[in-house]
Amino acid sequence: MEIYLPIAEVSVNWPLLVLLGALVGFVSGLFGIGGGFLMAPVLIFMGIPPTVAVASQASHVVASSTSGVIRYSGQGAVDFRMGGIMAVGGAIGAIGGVELFRYLRLLGQADLVVALSYLIFLGAIGLLMLYESLTEILRRRRGEIAPHKERRRPLWLYGLPWKMRFPKSGLYISAIPPLGLGVVAGVLSAIMGVGGGFILVPVMLYALRMKAGVVVGTSLFQIIITTAITTILQAGRNQTVDIVLSTLLLVGGVVGAQAGALYAGRFRAEELRAVLGLLILFVGIQMGLDLFVRPSDIFLLAPGISDG
Amino acid sequence: MIQAPPPPPPVVAAPAPEMSVGTEAELRVAAALTDARVQVDSRFRGATIVLYGAVFNPTDDPTDVVVVVRGPDAPVRLVKKTRNLGVWLNSRPVLFEGAPGFYMTASTRPLADIAGFGQLRRLGVGVDHLRINAPEESRTVTRYGVRDVVISRLGEDYLDWRRAVIRLREAAQLYDTDPEGVSFVDRGLFRAQVELPATAPTGEYHAEVWLFREGAPAGVSNLTLTVEKVGFEREVYELAHRRPWIYGVLCVLLAGGMGYLASRVFRRS
Numbered sequence: 001m002e003i004y005l006p007i008a009e010v011s012v013n014w015p016l017l018v019l020l021g022a023l024v025g026f027v028s029g030l031f032g033i034g035g036g037f038l039m040a041p042v043l044i045f046m047g048i049p050p051t052v053a054v055a056s057q058a059s060h061v062v063a064s065s066t067s068g069v070i071r072y073s074g075q076g077a078v079d080f081r082m083g084g085i086m087a088v089g090g091a092i093g094a095i096g097g098v099e100l101f102r103y104l105r106l107l108g109q110a111d112l113v114v115a116l117s118y119l120i121f122l123g124a125i126g127l128l129m130l131y132e133s134l135t136e137i138l139r140r141r142r143g144e145i146a147p148h149k150e151r152r153r154p155l156w157l158y159g160l161p162w163k164m165r166f167p168k169s170g171l172y173i174s175a176i177p178p179l180g181l182g183v184v185a186g187v188l189s190a191i192m193g194v195g196g197g198f199i200l201v202p203v204m205l206y207a208l209r210m211k212a213g214v215v216v217g218t219s220l221f222q223i224i225i226t227t228a229i230t231t232i233l234q235a236g237r238n239q240t241v242d243i244v245l246s247t248l249l250l251v252g253g254v255v256g257a258q259a260g261a262l263y264a265g266r267f268r269a270e271e272l273r274a275v276l277g278l279l280i281l282f283v284g285i286q287m288g289l290d291l292f293v294r295p296s297d298i299f300l301l302a303p304g305i306s307d308g
Numbered sequence: 309m310i311q312a313p314p315p316p317p318p319v320v321a322a323p324a325p326e327m328s329v330g331t332e333a334e335l336r337v338a339a340a341l342t343d344a345r346v347q348v349d350s351r352f353r354g355a356t357i358v359l360y361g362a363v364f365n366p367t368d369d370p371t372d373v374v375v376v377v378r379g380p381d382a383p384v385r386l387v388k389k390t391r392n393l394g395v396w397l398n399s400r401p402v403l404f405e406g407a408p409g410f411y412m413t414a415s416t417r418p419l420a421d422i423a424g425f426g427q428l429r430r431l432g433v434g435v436d437h438l439r440i441n442a443p444e445e446s447r448t449v450t451r452y453g454v455r456d457v458v459i460s461r462l463g464e465d466y467l468d469w470r471r472a473v474i475r476l477r478e479a480a481q482l483y484d485t486d487p488e489g490v491s492f493v494d495r496g497l498f499r500a501q502v503e504l505p506a507t508a509p510t511g512e513y514h515a516e517v518w519l520f521r522e523g524a525p526a527g528v529s530n531l532t533l534t535v536e537k538v539g540f541e542r543e544v545y546e547l548a549h550r551r552p553w554i555y556g557v558l559c560v561l562l563a564g565g566m567g568y569l570a571s572r573v574f575r576r577s
Contacts, residue, residue, distance in 0.1 A: 004350050004352040004353070004506060007544070009509075011506040059562070059563040062560055062564055063567035065567065066563070066564045066571070067567035067571040068567075070567070107401070108385070108398045111398070228564070232553065232556035232557055233556070234556070236553040236556050239548050243544060243548075244350075244544065246559060247566075254567055254570030255570065257570070258570060258571075258574040290396075291395045292396070293396075294391075299473075299475070300387050300476075301384070301386060301476055
């Protein structure tokens with residue numbers, strides 16, 4: 001059941017890859033996220049070179065987000081205008097991110113930056129989500145009523161130029177914040193191989209105060225475009241996209257994503273968020289731990305000039 | 309991955325492989341691979357290369373056979389982790405100008421018993437003696453804006469780095485020493501087996517079959533072996549490297565199409 005991956009140049013057990021794709025797809029459908037942050041560590045653990053893992057799974061994110069956007073746009077829950085502006089930012093971020101990643105890789109510091117980004121971003125987001133969802137669960141247990149949420153957006157949002165109307169999101173704000181958000185997501189997508197949904201969704205929800213109904217669909221729309229650009233750039237610039245690997249992951253992924261979406265309705269939102277927060281925190285700590293544990297060998301092969 | 313330049317010819321001016329009629333009184337060795345091409349396709353999980361050879365030994369002196377298989381040379385970049393403020397960080401990359409991508413020796417006895425240290429070092433036989441290209445002076449090269457330190461053969465930490473390359477490659481089963489890898493099937497007829505892992509680089513491999521008598525090389529036979537990607541794997545690899553942008557667009561279209569298809573299929577059902 002082994003298959004040789006032409007770009008990664010290793011052979012792997014293919015049913016295991018399909019299963020991994022399905023599992024990550026299930027999680028992504030369940031929580032409405034891309035799931036890239038889960039996939040990369042497992043692929044690396046399976047012996048696939050990190051650069052190939054990060055680049056190839058970006059196309060898995062394209063597939064699961066596409067099927068998500070189609071579902072959400074059917075319900076009118078995608079703000080294409082907002083998503084489009086964020087995607088422009090995403091494109092800029094992805095181009096910069098791929099170049100940055102290439103440079104870091106040659107410098108031999110890519111794994112440090114990947115580990116640090118996982119630790120910082122996933123650790124912070126995981127903790128926040130866990131805290132927020134646990135307080136909500138506790139409050140409901142005690143039968144308290146949720147305090148009225150502050151509905152005001154940060155004031156600086158109104159001071160910026162280039163105001164635009166986003167009727168679907170119920171916003172009239174400057175184009176700069178979504179653009180900037182897109183850039184951040186683009187850079188993360190190149191460096192961590194993730195869509196960036198775990199950053200986008202909270203910011204769109206809590207800082208921009210978009211209508212909750214369109215947040216996930218819009219972030220998925222921007223993720224498709226950003227990860228599609230990342231995939232093309234990684235292939236064109238670094239030749240690290242393995243089409244066989246990504247196809248195997250996709251096959252499982254799209255099926256898993258649909259199954260996950262079906263199950264999502266059975267759980268309470270804050271319980272889902274608590275589990276997701278734990279998961280994110282766990283992955284972040286796991287990846288970051290490498291920085292503090294004495295490595296088994298203090299020497300390490302760095303990617304060559306030839307394959308960079 | 310680029311194809312490495314062909315490795316330098318063996319240092320010792322070895323006599324040409326004697327395919328011709330040898331005199332009865334001459335001690336020599338001849339060998340052949342059962343398969344001179346290793347094809348890498350989707351079912352590739354590594355390969356076993358079998359080599360047969362004969363020793364023509366007119367005397368009764370005991371002889372030893374050592375088979376050395378060397379993969380294509382390529383530059384090797386290494387980093388060393390150092391601990392700063394409790395965090396393990398990578399050093400600047402250190403570059404070896406060329407090391408074989410695969411290196412294996414198989415012999416009738418442990419190498420140290422067959423020939424002396426100096427002899428093995430001179431011939432470059434054995435992982436401890438294999439040649440890794442390094443200039444005499446340490447210098448830095450800048451490529452794509454990254455400064456690499458090219459390791460010097462005379463530097464004080466050269467041995468540490470060298471040992472690290474060998475250790476890492478041994479862990480990946482790319483370098484190996486098999487002191488019992490050559491077995492005599494019959495008097496004068498021997499058989500050697502070389503295991504290629506799935507991660508073995510593609511390209512030209514060179515095999516040297518050395519005949520040792522009383523600790524000195526008495527003959528050598530040179531063979532070449534090609535490891536190449538074939539079929540679908542080759543096409544994918546070629547496309548990804550020759551037309552990387554088209555390949556990237558293809559990957560995205562495939563992914564998008566797959567996502568679209570899935571949402572269609574699941575909506576119906």
